[in-house]
Amino acid sequence: MAIVYEFVWQVLHVLLHIHRTLITWFRLRLRNWNGQLWSRALTALIVPIALSFPNQKNIVPAPGKRVGRRYRWGADGKSLEKLPDHIGLLIAEEEPRYTDIANLVVWCMAVGISYVSVYDNYGVFRRNNSRLMDEILKQQQELLDLEGSKQLSVEFLNNGTDKQDQQVLSCQSVLKVLSPEDGKLRIVQAAQQLCRAVEQREKTSKDINVTMLDSLLRESKSTPDPDLVLKFGPVESTLGFLPWHIRLTEFISLPSHVDVSYEDLFSALQRYASCEQRLGK
Protein backbone atom coordinates (compact mmCIF):
# COMPACT_ATOMS: atom_id res chain seq x y z
CA MET A 1 0.00 0.00 0.00
CA ALA A 2 2.88 2.29 0.85
CA ILE A 3 4.29 1.78 -2.64
CA VAL A 4 0.98 2.88 -4.18
CA TYR A 5 0.95 6.08 -2.11
CA GLU A 6 4.55 6.77 -3.04
CA PHE A 7 3.76 6.29 -6.72
CA VAL A 8 0.79 8.65 -6.55
CA TRP A 9 2.97 11.19 -4.70
CA GLN A 10 5.63 11.01 -7.42
CA VAL A 11 3.00 11.50 -10.14
CA LEU A 12 1.53 14.44 -8.23
CA HIS A 13 4.89 16.16 -7.97
CA VAL A 14 5.76 15.55 -11.61
CA LEU A 15 2.44 17.14 -12.57
CA LEU A 16 3.14 20.12 -10.31
CA HIS A 17 6.57 20.63 -11.87
CA ILE A 18 5.14 20.44 -15.38
CA HIS A 19 2.45 22.92 -14.35
CA ARG A 20 5.06 25.31 -13.00
CA THR A 21 7.27 25.02 -16.11
CA LEU A 22 4.30 25.62 -18.41
CA ILE A 23 3.31 28.74 -16.53
CA THR A 24 6.86 30.12 -16.76
CA TRP A 25 7.02 29.28 -20.45
CA PHE A 26 3.66 30.96 -21.18
CA ARG A 27 4.65 34.02 -19.19
CA LEU A 28 7.84 34.46 -21.22
CA ARG A 29 6.10 33.86 -24.55
CA LEU A 30 3.40 36.37 -23.69
CA ARG A 31 6.01 38.92 -22.62
CA ASN A 32 8.01 38.60 -25.86
CA TRP A 33 4.90 38.70 -27.98
CA ASN A 34 3.67 41.85 -26.21
CA GLY A 35 7.12 43.35 -26.42
CA GLN A 36 7.27 42.88 -30.15
CA LEU A 37 3.78 44.34 -30.55
CA TRP A 38 4.67 47.46 -28.58
CA SER A 39 7.97 47.97 -30.38
CA ARG A 40 6.21 47.70 -33.74
CA ALA A 41 3.52 50.20 -32.73
CA LEU A 42 6.20 52.59 -31.55
CA THR A 43 8.08 52.24 -34.79
CA ALA A 44 4.98 52.76 -36.89
CA LEU A 45 3.67 55.78 -35.01
CA ILE A 46 6.69 57.66 -33.76
CA VAL A 47 9.63 56.78 -35.93
CA PRO A 48 8.53 57.19 -39.55
CA ILE A 49 11.72 55.81 -40.97
CA ALA A 50 11.50 52.05 -41.23
CA LEU A 51 14.03 50.29 -39.09
CA SER A 52 15.18 46.78 -39.76
CA PHE A 53 12.63 44.44 -38.19
CA PRO A 54 14.97 41.73 -36.91
CA ASN A 55 16.46 44.29 -34.48
CA GLN A 56 13.16 45.23 -32.89
CA LYS A 57 14.22 44.15 -29.43
CA ASN A 58 17.37 46.25 -29.55
CA ILE A 59 15.65 49.49 -30.41
CA VAL A 60 17.20 52.28 -28.41
CA PRO A 61 14.77 55.10 -27.81
CA ALA A 62 15.87 58.61 -28.67
CA PRO A 63 17.16 60.68 -25.75
CA GLY A 64 13.88 62.56 -25.52
CA LYS A 65 12.12 59.27 -24.99
CA ARG A 66 14.40 58.34 -22.09
CA VAL A 67 13.70 61.59 -20.30
CA GLY A 68 10.00 60.98 -20.96
CA ARG A 69 10.26 57.57 -19.31
CA ARG A 70 12.07 58.99 -16.29
CA TYR A 71 9.26 61.46 -15.69
CA ARG A 72 6.62 58.79 -16.30
CA TRP A 73 8.21 56.51 -13.72
CA GLY A 74 8.46 59.36 -11.25
CA ALA A 75 4.80 60.18 -11.86
CA ASP A 76 3.88 56.52 -11.38
CA GLY A 77 5.56 56.58 -8.00
CA LYS A 78 3.64 59.69 -6.96
CA SER A 79 0.35 58.17 -8.11
CA LEU A 80 0.59 55.32 -5.58
CA GLU A 81 -1.12 55.68 -2.21
CA LYS A 82 2.04 54.65 -0.48
CA LEU A 83 5.55 53.92 -1.64
CA PRO A 84 8.04 51.93 0.42
CA ASP A 85 10.88 53.99 1.91
CA HIS A 86 13.12 50.95 1.74
CA ILE A 87 12.69 48.09 -0.73
CA GLY A 88 14.59 44.80 -0.61
CA LEU A 89 15.29 42.76 -3.74
CA LEU A 90 15.79 39.19 -2.62
CA ILE A 91 17.20 37.08 -5.45
CA ALA A 92 16.45 33.46 -4.58
CA GLU A 93 17.73 32.09 -7.87
CA GLU A 94 20.91 30.25 -8.70
CA GLU A 95 22.37 32.48 -11.44
CA PRO A 96 21.85 36.20 -11.04
CA ARG A 97 21.57 38.34 -14.16
CA TYR A 98 23.28 41.62 -13.40
CA THR A 99 21.53 43.59 -16.14
CA ASP A 100 18.07 42.65 -14.87
CA ILE A 101 18.98 43.51 -11.31
CA ALA A 102 20.48 46.79 -12.42
CA ASN A 103 17.22 47.54 -14.25
CA LEU A 104 15.24 46.83 -11.10
CA VAL A 105 17.47 49.09 -9.03
CA VAL A 106 17.23 51.93 -11.54
CA TRP A 107 13.43 51.60 -11.81
CA CYS A 108 13.06 51.59 -8.02
CA MET A 109 15.05 54.77 -7.77
CA ALA A 110 13.24 56.41 -10.69
CA VAL A 111 9.91 55.67 -9.07
CA GLY A 112 11.08 57.44 -5.94
CA ILE A 113 12.15 54.76 -3.46
CA SER A 114 14.90 56.16 -1.24
CA TYR A 115 16.61 52.96 -0.11
CA VAL A 116 17.15 49.87 -2.23
CA SER A 117 18.78 46.70 -0.90
CA VAL A 118 19.93 43.82 -3.03
CA TYR A 119 20.41 40.40 -1.42
CA ASP A 120 21.20 36.84 -2.38
CA ASN A 121 21.89 34.03 0.02
CA TYR A 122 25.23 33.03 -1.50
CA GLY A 123 26.81 36.45 -1.06
CA VAL A 124 27.45 36.69 -4.81
CA PHE A 125 26.51 40.36 -5.10
CA ARG A 126 28.68 41.27 -2.17
CA ARG A 127 31.68 39.59 -3.75
CA ASN A 128 30.98 41.10 -7.16
CA ASN A 129 29.75 44.50 -6.08
CA SER A 130 31.92 46.42 -8.50
CA ARG A 131 30.43 44.50 -11.39
CA LEU A 132 26.95 45.22 -10.07
CA MET A 133 27.78 48.90 -9.71
CA ASP A 134 29.10 49.12 -13.25
CA GLU A 135 25.97 47.49 -14.56
CA ILE A 136 23.74 49.86 -12.58
CA LEU A 137 25.57 52.92 -13.83
CA LYS A 138 25.32 51.63 -17.37
CA GLN A 139 21.60 50.98 -17.07
CA GLN A 140 21.08 54.37 -15.46
CA GLN A 141 22.64 55.91 -18.54
CA GLU A 142 20.60 53.71 -20.82
CA LEU A 143 17.24 54.02 -19.13
CA LEU A 144 17.30 57.45 -17.59
CA ASP A 145 19.77 59.39 -19.68
CA LEU A 146 21.62 60.58 -16.62
CA GLU A 147 25.28 61.23 -16.21
CA GLY A 148 26.83 58.35 -14.30
CA SER A 149 27.44 59.59 -10.84
CA LYS A 150 24.61 62.00 -10.20
CA GLN A 151 21.82 59.84 -8.97
CA LEU A 152 22.91 57.35 -6.46
CA SER A 153 25.20 56.66 -3.58
CA VAL A 154 26.26 53.13 -2.84
CA GLU A 155 26.94 51.83 0.62
CA PHE A 156 28.20 48.39 1.26
CA LEU A 157 27.49 46.98 4.65
CA ASN A 158 30.87 45.78 5.79
CA ASN A 159 31.16 43.84 9.00
CA GLY A 160 33.09 45.82 11.50
CA THR A 161 34.95 48.05 9.08
CA ASP A 162 33.68 51.50 8.31
CA LYS A 163 34.67 51.40 4.70
CA GLN A 164 32.09 53.11 2.61
CA ASP A 165 32.29 53.11 -1.10
CA GLN A 166 30.68 56.45 -1.78
CA GLN A 167 30.49 57.34 -5.41
CA VAL A 168 28.49 60.52 -5.39
CA LEU A 169 28.22 64.01 -4.13
CA SER A 170 24.49 64.51 -4.21
CA CYS A 171 22.50 61.41 -3.51
CA GLN A 172 18.83 60.84 -4.02
CA SER A 173 18.77 57.14 -3.36
CA VAL A 174 20.91 54.74 -1.41
CA LEU A 175 21.78 51.24 -2.57
CA LYS A 176 22.80 48.55 -0.11
CA VAL A 177 24.32 45.26 -1.16
CA LEU A 178 23.59 42.62 1.46
CA SER A 179 24.55 39.03 2.14
CA PRO A 180 23.68 36.50 4.87
CA GLU A 181 26.50 37.94 7.00
CA ASP A 182 24.38 41.03 7.51
CA GLY A 183 21.67 38.94 9.12
CA LYS A 184 22.21 36.61 12.05
CA LEU A 185 25.95 37.20 12.14
CA ARG A 186 25.43 40.94 12.70
CA ILE A 187 23.04 40.19 15.56
CA VAL A 188 25.62 37.85 17.11
CA GLN A 189 28.32 40.51 16.77
CA ALA A 190 26.07 43.06 18.48
CA ALA A 191 25.42 40.52 21.25
CA GLN A 192 29.17 39.97 21.66
CA GLN A 193 29.70 43.71 21.87
CA LEU A 194 27.09 44.03 24.62
CA CYS A 195 28.48 41.05 26.53
CA ARG A 196 31.98 42.53 26.35
CA ALA A 197 30.59 45.76 27.79
CA VAL A 198 29.04 43.75 30.62
CA GLU A 199 32.32 41.86 31.13
CA GLN A 200 34.10 45.20 31.48
CA ARG A 201 31.39 46.39 33.87
CA GLU A 202 30.36 49.23 31.54
CA LYS A 203 26.81 47.87 31.43
CA THR A 204 24.69 45.39 33.34
CA SER A 205 22.61 42.63 31.81
CA LYS A 206 19.44 44.40 32.95
CA ASP A 207 20.32 47.38 30.71
CA ILE A 208 19.94 45.26 27.59
CA ASN A 209 16.65 45.72 25.80
CA VAL A 210 15.12 45.88 22.32
CA THR A 211 15.94 49.56 21.84
CA MET A 212 19.61 49.10 22.67
CA LEU A 213 19.97 46.13 20.34
CA ASP A 214 18.06 47.94 17.62
CA SER A 215 20.35 50.97 17.73
CA LEU A 216 23.40 48.68 17.38
CA LEU A 217 21.87 46.91 14.40
CA ARG A 218 20.90 50.08 12.60
CA GLU A 219 23.91 51.34 10.62
CA SER A 220 22.56 54.85 10.63
CA LYS A 221 19.61 56.41 12.42
CA SER A 222 18.04 57.43 9.14
CA THR A 223 17.97 54.01 7.48
CA PRO A 224 14.45 52.62 7.78
CA ASP A 225 13.62 48.92 8.05
CA PRO A 226 12.59 47.38 4.72
CA ASP A 227 8.89 48.04 4.13
CA LEU A 228 8.70 45.70 1.17
CA VAL A 229 10.76 42.76 -0.02
CA LEU A 230 10.34 41.52 -3.57
CA LYS A 231 11.40 37.92 -3.73
CA PHE A 232 12.47 36.59 -7.11
CA GLY A 233 12.58 32.87 -7.64
CA PRO A 234 10.61 29.78 -6.76
CA VAL A 235 11.95 29.27 -3.21
CA GLU A 236 9.39 30.36 -0.58
CA SER A 237 11.67 31.58 2.19
CA THR A 238 13.53 34.67 3.39
CA LEU A 239 16.79 32.70 3.13
CA GLY A 240 18.39 34.55 5.99
CA PHE A 241 17.53 38.08 4.86
CA LEU A 242 18.01 40.53 7.76
CA PRO A 243 15.98 38.63 10.40
CA TRP A 244 15.90 41.55 12.87
CA HIS A 245 14.74 44.15 10.36
CA ILE A 246 11.89 42.31 8.67
CA ARG A 247 9.37 42.22 11.51
CA LEU A 248 6.79 44.33 9.61
CA THR A 249 8.03 43.82 6.06
CA GLU A 250 5.55 42.88 3.35
CA PHE A 251 6.73 40.01 1.15
CA ILE A 252 5.70 39.87 -2.48
CA SER A 253 6.90 37.01 -4.64
CA LEU A 254 7.72 37.32 -8.31
CA PRO A 255 8.52 34.26 -10.41
CA SER A 256 11.95 35.37 -11.65
CA HIS A 257 14.27 38.35 -12.04
CA VAL A 258 15.33 37.14 -15.49
CA ASP A 259 13.77 39.46 -18.11
CA VAL A 260 11.72 41.16 -15.43
CA SER A 261 9.81 44.17 -16.73
CA TYR A 262 8.95 47.55 -15.25
CA GLU A 263 5.29 46.52 -15.31
CA ASP A 264 6.09 43.53 -13.07
CA LEU A 265 7.75 45.84 -10.56
CA PHE A 266 4.97 48.42 -10.73
CA SER A 267 2.19 45.90 -10.19
CA ALA A 268 4.04 44.62 -7.11
CA LEU A 269 4.24 48.23 -5.86
CA GLN A 270 0.53 48.64 -6.48
CA ARG A 271 -0.11 45.53 -4.43
CA TYR A 272 2.04 46.92 -1.64
CA ALA A 273 0.11 50.19 -1.73
CA SER A 274 -3.09 48.35 -0.96
CA CYS A 275 -1.74 46.50 2.11
CA GLU A 276 -3.16 47.60 5.44
CA GLN A 277 -0.85 47.43 8.43
CA ARG A 278 -2.67 47.37 11.76
CA LEU A 279 0.50 47.16 13.87
CA GLY A 280 -1.07 44.89 16.44
CA LYS A 281 -4.16 47.00 16.99
Added chain:
Amino acid sequence: MSWIREGELNFIEKLSANILKAGPMPKHVAFIMDGNRRYARKRQVERQEGHTQGFDKLAETLRWCLNLSIHEVTVYAFSIENFKRSKDEVDGLMELAKQKFIRLLEEQENLEKHGVCIRVLGDLTLLPLDLQQHIARAVVATRTHNKCFLNVCFAYTSRHEIANAVREMAWGVEQGLIKSSDVSEALLGHCLYSSNSPNPDLLIRTSGEVRLSDFLLWQTSHSCLVFQSVLWPEYSFWNLCDAILQYQLNHRPLQKARDQHREGQALQQHEADRACVADLLQHHGNGKPLDAQRRQEALLNYTASREERVQDFLGALQHKRDSFLTDLTSQAALA
Protein backbone atom coordinates in the same frame (compact mmCIF):
# COMPACT_ATOMS: atom_id res chain seq x y z
CA MET B 1 -10.01 17.17 24.98
CA SER B 2 -10.79 20.85 24.60
CA TRP B 3 -7.42 21.83 23.09
CA ILE B 4 -7.22 18.97 20.61
CA ARG B 5 -10.46 17.99 18.90
CA GLU B 6 -11.26 14.31 19.04
CA GLY B 7 -11.91 12.58 15.76
CA GLU B 8 -10.38 10.89 12.79
CA LEU B 9 -10.02 11.86 9.15
CA ASN B 10 -12.64 10.71 6.69
CA PHE B 11 -11.76 8.35 3.85
CA ILE B 12 -10.69 10.92 1.26
CA GLU B 13 -8.78 12.95 3.84
CA LYS B 14 -6.99 9.82 5.00
CA LEU B 15 -6.11 8.91 1.43
CA SER B 16 -4.69 12.37 0.76
CA ALA B 17 -2.79 12.29 4.04
CA ASN B 18 -1.18 8.98 3.10
CA ILE B 19 -0.18 10.31 -0.32
CA LEU B 20 1.38 13.41 1.21
CA LYS B 21 3.21 11.34 3.80
CA ALA B 22 5.02 9.50 0.99
CA GLY B 23 7.08 12.65 0.60
CA PRO B 24 9.07 14.73 3.10
CA MET B 25 6.81 16.00 5.87
CA PRO B 26 7.41 18.98 8.15
CA LYS B 27 8.10 17.96 11.74
CA HIS B 28 7.35 21.39 13.20
CA VAL B 29 4.75 23.77 11.79
CA ALA B 30 4.16 27.33 12.97
CA PHE B 31 0.85 29.17 12.48
CA ILE B 32 0.03 32.85 12.51
CA MET B 33 -3.70 32.51 13.15
CA ASP B 34 -4.84 35.76 11.56
CA GLY B 35 -8.35 36.77 10.54
CA ASN B 36 -10.54 36.23 13.60
CA ARG B 37 -11.86 39.79 13.68
CA ARG B 38 -12.45 39.97 9.92
CA TYR B 39 -14.31 36.68 10.20
CA ALA B 40 -16.49 38.10 12.97
CA ARG B 41 -17.27 41.16 10.79
CA LYS B 42 -18.07 38.91 7.86
CA ARG B 43 -20.41 36.75 9.95
CA GLN B 44 -21.75 39.80 11.76
CA VAL B 45 -20.99 38.46 15.20
CA GLU B 46 -19.09 39.91 18.15
CA ARG B 47 -15.30 40.09 17.96
CA GLN B 48 -15.03 37.86 20.99
CA GLU B 49 -17.01 35.21 19.14
CA GLY B 50 -14.46 35.44 16.30
CA HIS B 51 -11.66 34.74 18.76
CA THR B 52 -13.56 31.84 20.32
CA GLN B 53 -14.13 30.28 16.94
CA GLY B 54 -10.47 30.87 16.22
CA PHE B 55 -9.58 28.79 19.26
CA ASP B 56 -11.93 26.00 18.14
CA LYS B 57 -10.24 26.03 14.77
CA LEU B 58 -6.88 25.68 16.54
CA ALA B 59 -8.16 22.57 18.29
CA GLU B 60 -9.26 21.12 14.98
CA THR B 61 -5.98 21.98 13.27
CA LEU B 62 -3.99 20.32 16.03
CA ARG B 63 -6.04 17.16 15.43
CA TRP B 64 -5.18 17.30 11.70
CA CYS B 65 -1.50 17.82 12.49
CA LEU B 66 -1.48 14.73 14.67
CA ASN B 67 -3.20 12.77 11.90
CA LEU B 68 -0.48 13.94 9.54
CA SER B 69 2.22 12.93 12.05
CA ILE B 70 3.24 16.54 12.65
CA HIS B 71 4.22 16.41 16.29
CA GLU B 72 5.22 19.97 17.02
CA VAL B 73 3.13 23.07 16.45
CA THR B 74 3.84 26.67 17.42
CA VAL B 75 1.08 29.28 17.31
CA TYR B 76 1.08 33.04 17.62
CA ALA B 77 -1.71 33.66 20.07
CA PHE B 78 -1.01 37.12 21.45
CA SER B 79 1.64 39.66 20.49
CA ILE B 80 3.06 42.32 22.82
CA GLU B 81 1.79 44.76 20.15
CA ASN B 82 -1.74 43.49 20.75
CA PHE B 83 -1.76 45.20 24.14
CA LYS B 84 -2.42 48.36 22.07
CA ARG B 85 -5.95 47.10 21.37
CA SER B 86 -8.97 48.39 23.27
CA LYS B 87 -9.11 47.43 26.94
CA ASP B 88 -12.30 45.46 26.31
CA GLU B 89 -10.73 43.35 23.62
CA VAL B 90 -7.52 42.73 25.58
CA ASP B 91 -9.47 41.81 28.71
CA GLY B 92 -11.67 39.52 26.62
CA LEU B 93 -8.62 37.75 25.20
CA MET B 94 -7.02 37.38 28.65
CA GLU B 95 -10.27 35.92 29.98
CA LEU B 96 -10.52 33.50 27.03
CA ALA B 97 -6.94 32.39 27.61
CA LYS B 98 -7.58 31.93 31.33
CA GLN B 99 -10.67 29.77 30.66
CA LYS B 100 -8.78 27.65 28.15
CA PHE B 101 -5.85 27.05 30.48
CA ILE B 102 -8.20 26.17 33.35
CA ARG B 103 -9.99 23.68 31.09
CA LEU B 104 -6.62 22.28 30.07
CA LEU B 105 -5.67 21.61 33.66
CA GLU B 106 -8.96 19.74 34.19
CA GLU B 107 -8.01 17.37 31.36
CA GLN B 108 -4.72 16.23 32.85
CA GLU B 109 -5.43 12.54 32.26
CA ASN B 110 -6.14 13.05 28.61
CA LEU B 111 -3.02 15.15 28.22
CA GLU B 112 -1.00 12.40 29.81
CA LYS B 113 -2.58 9.77 27.59
CA HIS B 114 -1.77 11.71 24.43
CA GLY B 115 1.61 12.83 25.77
CA VAL B 116 0.94 16.50 25.07
CA CYS B 117 3.58 18.95 26.25
CA ILE B 118 2.45 22.57 26.45
CA ARG B 119 4.95 25.40 26.45
CA VAL B 120 4.22 29.10 26.55
CA LEU B 121 6.75 31.39 24.92
CA GLY B 122 6.87 35.08 25.74
CA ASP B 123 7.31 37.57 28.53
CA LEU B 124 4.85 36.17 31.02
CA THR B 125 5.51 39.00 33.46
CA LEU B 126 3.43 41.27 31.20
CA LEU B 127 0.32 39.19 31.84
CA PRO B 128 -2.13 39.39 34.75
CA LEU B 129 -0.84 37.36 37.69
CA ASP B 130 -3.70 34.86 37.78
CA LEU B 131 -3.16 34.02 34.10
CA GLN B 132 0.58 33.64 34.75
CA GLN B 133 -0.20 31.13 37.48
CA HIS B 134 -2.57 29.09 35.31
CA ILE B 135 0.01 29.03 32.53
CA ALA B 136 2.75 27.99 34.93
CA ARG B 137 0.63 25.13 36.26
CA ALA B 138 -0.17 23.89 32.75
CA VAL B 139 3.44 24.04 31.63
CA VAL B 140 4.80 22.36 34.76
CA ALA B 141 2.13 19.64 34.67
CA THR B 142 2.93 18.67 31.08
CA ARG B 143 6.66 19.24 31.21
CA THR B 144 7.65 15.58 31.01
CA HIS B 145 5.27 14.63 28.19
CA ASN B 146 7.02 13.97 24.93
CA LYS B 147 4.70 12.63 22.27
CA CYS B 148 3.59 15.95 20.85
CA PHE B 149 4.42 19.56 21.58
CA LEU B 150 2.31 22.68 21.46
CA ASN B 151 4.12 26.01 21.84
CA VAL B 152 1.84 28.97 22.43
CA CYS B 153 3.38 32.40 21.88
CA PHE B 154 1.72 34.68 24.36
CA ALA B 155 2.92 38.22 25.16
CA TYR B 156 5.56 37.52 22.54
CA THR B 157 7.48 39.36 19.87
CA SER B 158 10.55 38.04 18.15
CA ARG B 159 12.60 41.15 18.90
CA HIS B 160 11.83 40.84 22.59
CA GLU B 161 12.80 37.19 22.41
CA ILE B 162 16.14 37.96 20.76
CA ALA B 163 16.86 40.85 23.15
CA ASN B 164 15.99 38.57 26.05
CA ALA B 165 18.39 35.92 24.75
CA VAL B 166 21.18 38.52 24.59
CA ARG B 167 20.27 39.61 28.12
CA GLU B 168 20.50 36.02 29.34
CA MET B 169 23.94 35.63 27.77
CA ALA B 170 24.99 38.86 29.44
CA TRP B 171 23.68 37.44 32.71
CA GLY B 172 25.82 34.37 32.08
CA VAL B 173 28.84 36.62 31.64
CA GLU B 174 27.95 38.53 34.82
CA GLN B 175 27.73 35.27 36.76
CA GLY B 176 31.09 34.21 35.39
CA LEU B 177 29.56 31.16 33.68
CA ILE B 178 30.60 32.13 30.16
CA LYS B 179 32.93 34.59 28.47
CA SER B 180 31.83 37.16 25.91
CA SER B 181 33.90 35.28 23.31
CA ASP B 182 31.61 32.25 23.83
CA VAL B 183 28.71 34.18 22.31
CA SER B 184 27.82 32.56 19.00
CA GLU B 185 24.83 32.00 16.74
CA ALA B 186 24.26 28.56 18.24
CA LEU B 187 24.39 29.88 21.80
CA LEU B 188 21.96 32.68 21.02
CA GLY B 189 19.59 30.09 19.55
CA HIS B 190 19.80 28.12 22.78
CA CYS B 191 18.86 31.16 24.82
CA LEU B 192 15.63 31.89 22.96
CA TYR B 193 12.27 30.97 24.51
CA SER B 194 12.01 28.26 21.84
CA SER B 195 15.32 26.62 22.79
CA ASN B 196 13.72 23.22 23.42
CA SER B 197 12.27 23.03 19.91
CA PRO B 198 13.86 22.58 16.50
CA ASN B 199 13.30 25.43 14.06
CA PRO B 200 9.93 25.33 12.30
CA ASP B 201 10.03 23.66 8.88
CA LEU B 202 6.90 25.45 7.72
CA LEU B 203 5.30 28.77 8.66
CA ILE B 204 1.70 29.39 7.63
CA ARG B 205 -0.04 32.75 7.86
CA THR B 206 -3.73 33.00 7.11
CA SER B 207 -6.03 35.88 6.07
CA GLY B 208 -3.93 37.00 3.12
CA GLU B 209 -1.45 39.25 4.94
CA VAL B 210 2.10 38.72 3.69
CA ARG B 211 4.24 39.72 6.63
CA LEU B 212 5.79 38.02 9.65
CA SER B 213 4.64 40.54 12.28
CA ASP B 214 7.58 39.92 14.61
CA PHE B 215 7.02 36.16 14.86
CA LEU B 216 9.93 33.71 15.07
CA LEU B 217 12.13 35.93 12.87
CA TRP B 218 15.32 34.15 13.99
CA GLN B 219 13.94 30.62 13.83
CA THR B 220 12.26 30.87 10.41
CA SER B 221 15.17 32.25 8.39
CA HIS B 222 15.28 29.03 6.35
CA SER B 223 11.71 27.83 6.80
CA CYS B 224 9.16 27.47 4.05
CA LEU B 225 6.77 30.44 4.24
CA VAL B 226 3.23 29.93 3.01
CA PHE B 227 0.77 32.82 2.94
CA GLN B 228 -2.85 31.75 2.50
CA SER B 229 -5.80 34.06 1.96
CA VAL B 230 -8.34 32.01 3.94
CA LEU B 231 -9.41 33.53 7.27
CA TRP B 232 -8.24 31.49 10.26
CA PRO B 233 -11.67 30.41 11.58
CA GLU B 234 -12.43 29.08 8.07
CA TYR B 235 -9.21 27.07 7.77
CA SER B 236 -9.73 23.61 6.31
CA PHE B 237 -7.83 20.33 6.09
CA TRP B 238 -7.25 21.04 2.40
CA ASN B 239 -5.64 24.41 3.18
CA LEU B 240 -3.22 22.53 5.43
CA CYS B 241 -2.51 19.94 2.73
CA ASP B 242 -1.86 22.75 0.24
CA ALA B 243 0.66 24.31 2.62
CA ILE B 244 2.38 20.96 3.12
CA LEU B 245 2.56 20.50 -0.63
CA GLN B 246 4.31 23.89 -0.89
CA TYR B 247 6.74 22.68 1.77
CA GLN B 248 7.45 19.54 -0.25
CA LEU B 249 8.10 21.56 -3.42
CA ASN B 250 10.57 23.77 -1.54
CA HIS B 251 12.13 21.00 0.49
CA ARG B 252 15.29 20.36 -1.49
CA PRO B 253 16.43 23.96 -2.12
CA LEU B 254 15.72 24.86 1.51
CA GLN B 255 17.60 21.84 2.77
CA LYS B 256 20.55 22.90 0.63
CA ALA B 257 20.41 26.48 1.92
CA ARG B 258 20.16 25.24 5.52
CA ASP B 259 23.13 22.89 5.13
CA GLN B 260 25.17 25.66 3.58
CA HIS B 261 24.31 27.98 6.45
CA ARG B 262 25.22 25.32 8.99
CA GLU B 263 28.59 24.77 7.32
CA GLY B 264 29.22 28.51 7.39
CA GLN B 265 28.30 28.58 11.07
CA ALA B 266 30.71 25.72 11.89
CA LEU B 267 33.48 27.51 10.01
CA GLN B 268 32.78 30.74 11.91
CA GLN B 269 32.94 28.90 15.23
CA HIS B 270 36.18 27.20 14.25
CA GLU B 271 37.74 30.52 13.24
CA ALA B 272 36.57 32.16 16.45
CA ASP B 273 38.08 29.35 18.53
CA ARG B 274 41.35 29.61 16.63
CA ALA B 275 41.48 33.36 17.25
CA CYS B 276 40.85 32.84 20.97
CA VAL B 277 43.55 30.18 21.21
CA ALA B 278 46.03 32.38 19.36
CA ASP B 279 45.20 35.19 21.78
CA LEU B 280 45.64 32.95 24.83
CA LEU B 281 48.93 31.52 23.59
CA GLN B 282 50.23 34.99 22.96
CA HIS B 283 49.39 36.13 26.46
CA HIS B 284 50.31 33.03 28.41
CA GLY B 285 53.01 31.57 26.22
CA ASN B 286 56.69 31.96 26.79
CA GLY B 287 57.26 33.74 23.52
CA LYS B 288 58.37 30.69 21.62
CA PRO B 289 56.08 29.73 18.71
CA LEU B 290 54.38 26.35 19.17
CA ASP B 291 54.53 23.64 16.59
CA ALA B 292 51.42 22.71 14.64
CA GLN B 293 50.62 19.69 16.79
CA ARG B 294 50.72 21.63 20.06
CA ARG B 295 48.59 24.34 18.51
CA GLN B 296 46.06 21.76 17.40
CA GLU B 297 46.01 20.27 20.92
CA ALA B 298 45.49 23.69 22.41
CA LEU B 299 42.61 24.30 19.98
CA LEU B 300 40.93 21.01 20.88
CA ASN B 301 41.31 21.71 24.57
CA TYR B 302 39.91 25.19 24.19
CA THR B 303 36.92 23.95 22.20
CA ALA B 304 36.20 21.26 24.78
CA SER B 305 36.38 23.70 27.69
CA ARG B 306 34.21 26.23 25.84
CA GLU B 307 31.58 23.58 25.19
CA GLU B 308 31.63 22.56 28.85
CA ARG B 309 31.23 26.17 29.96
CA VAL B 310 28.33 26.62 27.58
CA GLN B 311 26.60 23.44 28.82
CA ASP B 312 26.91 24.56 32.43
CA PHE B 313 25.53 27.97 31.53
CA LEU B 314 22.57 26.49 29.64
CA GLY B 315 21.87 24.23 32.62
CA ALA B 316 21.82 27.23 34.92
CA LEU B 317 19.54 29.10 32.51
CA GLN B 318 17.09 26.21 32.33
CA HIS B 319 17.10 26.01 36.12
CA LYS B 320 16.36 29.74 36.36
CA ARG B 321 13.41 29.37 33.98
CA ASP B 322 12.07 26.28 35.74
CA SER B 323 12.28 28.00 39.12
CA PHE B 324 10.32 30.99 37.82
CA LEU B 325 7.48 28.66 36.81
CA THR B 326 7.63 26.55 39.96
CA ASP B 327 7.51 29.69 42.11
CA LEU B 328 4.38 30.78 40.27
CA THR B 329 2.72 27.41 40.83
CA SER B 330 3.52 27.41 44.56
CA GLN B 331 2.13 30.95 44.76
CA ALA B 332 -1.01 29.70 43.07
CA ALA B 333 -1.23 26.77 45.51
CA LEU B 334 -0.96 29.07 48.49
CA ALA B 335 -3.56 31.50 47.16
